Amino acid sequence: MPLILISGxxxxxKTYRSQQILDFFTRKISESEEPEVKRLKVHHFDDQGLGLSRDVYATARAEKDARATLSSAIKRVLSRDAVIVADGMNxxxxxxxxxxxxAKAVQTPNCVVHVGTPPDKCRVLNEVALKTxxxxxxxxIFDNLVFRYEEPNGMSRWDSPLFTVPYDDAEPPYEAIWEAMIGSEGKAKVVRPNTATVLKPASDQNYLYELDKTTSEIVAAISAWQQDHAGEGGDEISVPGAETKILLPLxxxxxxQLQRLRRQFTTLNRQHSVSKGRLRELFIDYLNDAFQS
Incomplete structure (x- = not known):
């Protein structure tokens, strides 16, 4: 069932907002008369509950391991019968x-709740917390995390639907989140997976080779185009063998940056046995989403 990512x-x-959402969903589930809703179980994951200290964000390796710990905990319970509130940096x-x-792979909806507290206010709250x-x-570590924060964008499909909770708001938009994740009629929502997110064993021996080759070719095509056009942005690039055009940002x-996006895409799709003919279109879609966010 729903995966609710808390980000801020x-x-x-974040922990305060997570608890508000947890309490609301727990109450709504207990009051529901729908069997599909009554069977839902609520799970909450945060750094403290997973035994992770705030010091893990001091080094890249420790932070990477911490993200892997959170991801593994989520995947262990991610199903149509679970509501997960993932309270972390994200x-x-x-x-x-x-x-x-x-979430798409198990046909369950997800959303992002952005805790919209301004950095200056966060700094004050952090200084108080350090003394308690x-x-x-x-x-x-605080300054580094603020600098590197990639704010959710509702135009990106992985950040949609996006709910922003301003610092001064007493409560998150409970009903809107419930509607997006469960539905007003109380029927548990089911998301249809697409080709890019259905996990299958890699049946094609050449799949990983094609994944690496295709993404490398597209990155090379973008770099060559930028060299020929003196690094201009805001234009479209046609890629041989693909109908979708690459939409360069201004x-x-x-x-x-291109190599980082390529690594992210190949890591995410290393175990996805999609048609080799679809890899080119999928990577272009991924780049376009990243450029527009």
Missing amino acids: YPSSG YIKGFRYQLYCE ATGGYEPE APPSLP
């Missing part, structure tokens, strides 16, 4: 995309 700056109040759009794919038993983020992506 450090010390923005500040990297590639990670949100990964969890979006996991609840703890906070060390200043250097600020053209650098080669390291």
